[in-house]
Amino acid sequence: MNSPVITCLLAALALTASVPPGHAAEKNSLRDPALQRLYHALRAPAIAETGWHLTDTLRLHLPDFRLTLITGRLAPLQDSTAGCTGLVFEGQARVEFSPREAAEQFQLARFTKDPALTCTTTRLLLRFPDFSILQALLPPAAILAAPPRDPTSFSRSVRELPGDLQALLLERRGYNLAAHLLRSRLQPVMSRQVVCAFYPERDMNPFPPLYIYLYDAAAVEQVALLQYFHKRLGRPLFTVCSYAVTADSMAALPALLRYNGWVQLNQSGMLEADMGVNIFLGAAKPPILHFALAADLEIAWILSEDGDTLSFVREKKESEVTVFVNAARARDDTLRLLFHYQGELLRRHDNGMYALKDPVFWVPRLGYLQRAHYNIVYKCPPRLRVLTLGRLVRDWEEAGFHLSYYRSHAPAKASTFCMGSFSADTLPAPGLGLPQIEIYSSSRHTSGTRKRVAADVANSLYFFASRLGDYRLPVLRVVEVPTFHSQGFPGFVTLSWLGFSGHAEGPREALRSHEIAHQWFGNTLGWATYHDQWLSEAFAEYLGALYVEWVLRDKNHFTEILQAWSNDLLEQGNVGVSIGMQRFGFSKEALRKSEGQRAGPIAMGVRLGQREALDYYMQTYEKGAYVLHMLRWLLRDLDTGDDSRFWALLADFLRVHRDGEPATRDFQLLAEQHYGAPLDDFFRQWIQQNRVPTYHWRYEIAAVPTAPPAGLPVARPTPHSVKPEYVVRVHVRQEGVPPGFNMPVPVTVDYADGFTLTRRVQVSQEGGLLEFPAYPARVSRVVFNTGNAVLCRLSAN
Template sequence: GLAWAGRAVAERAPAAGQRAERPARELYQALNSLRVDGKRVFSVRDISLRRDAVRISLAEGKLAFLAPLDGQVYGAAFTGRGRILAVPRDAVEKLSISRFLDTPLVDEPFSKAYFRFTDDTAAELERQLGQAGQAGQDGRAARAPEPDSDFAESWNPTVSNLNPVHSLRTLCDRLATSPLPYFYTMILGDHTGPFDLVVDDRRVEQVMLGRTQTSGGTRHYDLWASFARAEGPGKAPENVAAVSYRVETSIAANLSLEGHTELTLKALRDGERVISLELSRSLTLESLTGSDGQPLPYFQNEDLSRKQVVERGNDTFLVVLPTGTRVGQELRLVATYRGSVISDAGNGVYYVGARGDWYPHVAGPGNFARLDLSFKWPRKLTLVATGKKTEEKEDGEWRTGRWQSEVSVALAGFNLGEYASEQVEAGGVRIAVHANRQLERAILERLVPKDADTVRIAGMGWGHSGAANTAGAAPVPAMAPPNPAGALKLLARNVAESVHKMERWNGPFPYHQLEISPIPGSFAQGWPGLLYLSTMAFLPPEAERRAGVAQRDQDSFQELMPYHEVAHQWWGNVVTWSSYRDEWIEESLANYCALLYLEERKPGEHVLSPWLENYRNDLLGKIPEHERIYDDAGPLALGQRLDSSLIPDGFAHVIYPKGTWVMHMLRMMLRAPGSKDPDAGFAGLLRSLIEQHRESSLSTAEFQRAIERVMTPEMALEGGHSMEWFFDQWVRGTGIPRYAVQFTVKPQGDSFVVRGTLQQSAVAESFVARVPLYATGASGKPVFLGAVVTGGESTPFHFTARVKPKRIVIDPNETLLWREK
């Protein structure tokens, strides 16, 4: 017999719906207490596990299961010789792996592996152990499991440390009537050190490989690859969707916050008892009840995995429902919480640190819901918030107010301070700009140094990939600090004008009001009807110069940041991204719409051209301590994964410059020069996207299909009616082509025959582009010769010109992102 193999995995326990389940907290503790079963350690040889595009081979060594819980085995540990091979099907993921491992696949020998699972891994291992028990490859019978306490003790400290996060994930499946399989292994690679493999049907992209790395004293989670299983569940199986939130918030004189939120949710899956919500880690849940008023178990700030912290911050909490959900069922929860999410930047300047998680809500950008917000706060402060203010009154030393969303929104924000304010009207939209009466301490110290008469300060970067610097900046004398409120009227007028001008591209402004408030630092953020702008945007250029801000960053703060955030009212709030792979669309469109507004506001200054040139130079700039350029950091489709230990701010270095260029190239391809409205095609595309995806998400695939519906024949560079070539090269790929031209000119009657070749390099052989060529004659004015569709390293061309070309100019109107050879 093989009775020993059958005992490796205890008899299966009844399904969740059949057994009397332990209370959630007790189950969690029991799962945390699981340890390696040292009484049953197997000598293994040539065992393998296949999970989609990943194969794990255990060549030789020892393996033991974790002790069973209620007859179910949830993990195992291995020490010996093994190998993992992962070969993603997707080209983007191969490129991603190459960024970290210099090869497009993971092929790594290892000495240790820790497994956790809720799928059939235990039975699969048991079956292979049983087969090995009959006869090994060398003809010798494999030994039955034996006690080995040393093996167990070598593993149990690690198991104890790693268990909690897996306990929460196991709990989700344990309590569900239709569990979704989960498989995890931590591999100790011979060359890479420890890394993770996750295959989880509760993830949008079920397969994930990555590891934690430290760079510059900061821990990063480097996501090597993430992709859907070939036979995965398809669309992410979200448990619930948001319907509405009623949020009551009380802010004390010391700025601490107490909150009470009523959440109305709709169930999207049958049989789920655990749902995931978000709330700032700085706020402590004090109670959570269901619609019947009975308390519900919850898990907050407990043992999130490294990948969860990277993906969504350590702000997730889990709620355990008393019974399984039914599709379409309405769920009502009431949460109370308290903590400190409002910070004091000095001199009476305050800001909300938990900008998106100051109230409990369903995670994810596409969860639109109605909001009803009520606040109580100190009377001396002004408070602004998302939604239409329906009431505000004083009550002794306090103010109270209520804001209600006019439409469904994905998230809400608020801000407060001792503000000076200015209001203007713009086509039925009320624009209210608020500024602090004093500067926060950090900026004040830049302007008024304590121990010196002059100051040199590095600039702050925002919205572009060029590192802030003080190159060429001279010491500046200390002077009296400016009043940030002094810029209110001009900023209010400019924002009102931008709202009106952007309606041409995006359709009517989506809200009846827009509140603009300051936030310390060098960043900005947009909520529905509410903007946070860096204090720098409220300062005059002279003050920014005195603070040591480089000219490029001054331009960002003054010229781009406010209008980028205005554009986010459409792109990011009305339409949001479907997943992290699609966030580039909203960021790029917001940036490009801001530049189009600046171009229209200053028609004679050609504002767009220098910005495009700056962005080109940003992408071609060398990565510090690397030989590669920033464009090599990764494609737009990687989104936030561009931030890594290799390039900590890779997202900003790629998304803004390259995304802006992508939108510009699309606009140029859709443009109809000489028509009454040359940009009607691009404007129509944007407005149709807003209408079709209003209060919902937009994916890259949907964006591509929308372009294909309006594309011109000249855009079909590979035949058919497809823009696949463009998205493969510019969104899912990297590379900026180099071009050079060689030509000869021969007279032919009254004209000239121009023959030559367009040389293309620095990109793949298959890279295609439509490159416009112009000839310059004696007058020096460029005259269009024609466009060359590249095909490989050298593409011949043949044109006839009326004027003898002295020189051929490549793309003088900047329709294409390229560089000189």
């Protein structure tokens, strides 16, 4: 970078760290030789020549996991300090794993056909940071208290197991086991971490998978079970289970504050960055921090704000970097680091536009999607430009490059950018509290197309702002991307080419409006963990459908969208009536391969898509949206059709948790306040469980003679003098759900004189019965599950 650009960065971005003259790039820099030896010993441990011959049973108990070594050979893995950081075993052993949560038991059965894993094994591996960790978890065992003196020999598969485990976790998951063990070992208080890898006996499966049990007391979810098929096509590594066993095991993470830096891009898709990262430490002064960063990026060096070169660990294909920091020297409790990295991270498309392969981890991330400011100068070829979130502070040409300096308006959970030659139209702020709207597309689209998109964006903003609260930023920038995937960031929307195409009316508007809805749900209000991401995606999906109903003034479009979700979820062979999953690039063939409801509940989040990506989208987007539809009907005034309580709930949710990361439980508690009764059953059935009821229903109509007014003489009635009243009774039986499942279902009776009455029937294991009051007009129609208010299968008698 030449001096004018550096001056701009230092003045505008307050980037305090700089590169010392003549500094050479370093890879996996561990500057302390002893630390370097320890890391390499953890990465490729040596099996000791002597060990123990087991003659007595040895038991190891970990959370939800029991290992029983019955007989065989056991040898330590030695590190560079002659310490023990693992054990290899060959002989007879028994493994038992039984997750404590019902949802995780379901996932275990999904992958293993059994809600608990019990098997015998003849070969296994244990890894831990230090032998003291294992000793604290074992009952007193004389054999391990004695020095390992028995000569041992192992089969080739056992000898290779430590290296195989390190390699497969790195290759398939970007997880560097050695770096995790090193971090645990060097923390002021050593973290309890144990990994057990084992193959079940071959008589269970001629090509058994490798199971990997992970326990890390410092993790958010301390227990995990992985399943690896080395003989299956694609060699998949599945996360079978992952959950917390205690809620307060993890110390508060340092807070990510700001990114300050520059990014240089070229036409081959290469990205090179000097990225400053500001981190608030508070009282915590961790000696080690680990960041997530796209595996395609190679780190050259990391500096402290004093210009010191920091030690770090990052392997090829690793998606993290472990950084050794001197937190005690941080100024004002804020740690400032400077990363220099590069890699081929942009994908060029046929229309000349560039999009990031990884739109989240192109900057070093700390924790789970922490919010941060982005103050970045982008440098690209002169005929191209970069578009991203925030205010464009300066845009200029210099030394044959096009430079753009952006500052974010507000902290964002993530940021992305696009590069290309764009055609643009701007809709000035139209009033009504709406922002300026900028629309960018490839040159193949006309100004008329961009203006139609801008009109839809403006209408969406007005629809949501009038119901949920004001849009808070001065501009909304919408950019066409040549992919199926759209995303909404604060003030910046990347809209797939489908959003600019002549897609069918209804689906087109829903797609655009979904991304605009993320300005409220996803940005103003975030989500706590991957279990809660439906609070962003499902809310945006449902709000997009409600917008379609409003803007097109036609309930049929909304009904079609709702029916499309139902068809996808209930496996009725229809992929979303040209909306559902087609907008993500999925086909009917993908739906046929999908596990549907069998994949698991909404709360499993992205884990649902491990076999078929479609399953995640169907449950999180479509079923999550349907859950909101059911909640809307629970809050609806059936006499007037008024939905004000539903909209008040959404607005209240945004107000209470503005700029926060709520969990599903937070939404439930607020929903209960607006509903006026507990909703534990509702959220358990529809978020934590995955069953959908089938309702068998029938109705009967009984004519009841009208009684004369009190005090009047009663004449002998004639067939024409008696006007009967009609009573409607509805009988319901449910199946396909657990015994405790219960749900109120609306039923509507239409009468011949035009009167309509809707009431709810409470359906449970015992069934349901609803009797409508007598009414003096014939019944013309009875509708069960009015408005498709409950996701279900129906069978009418």
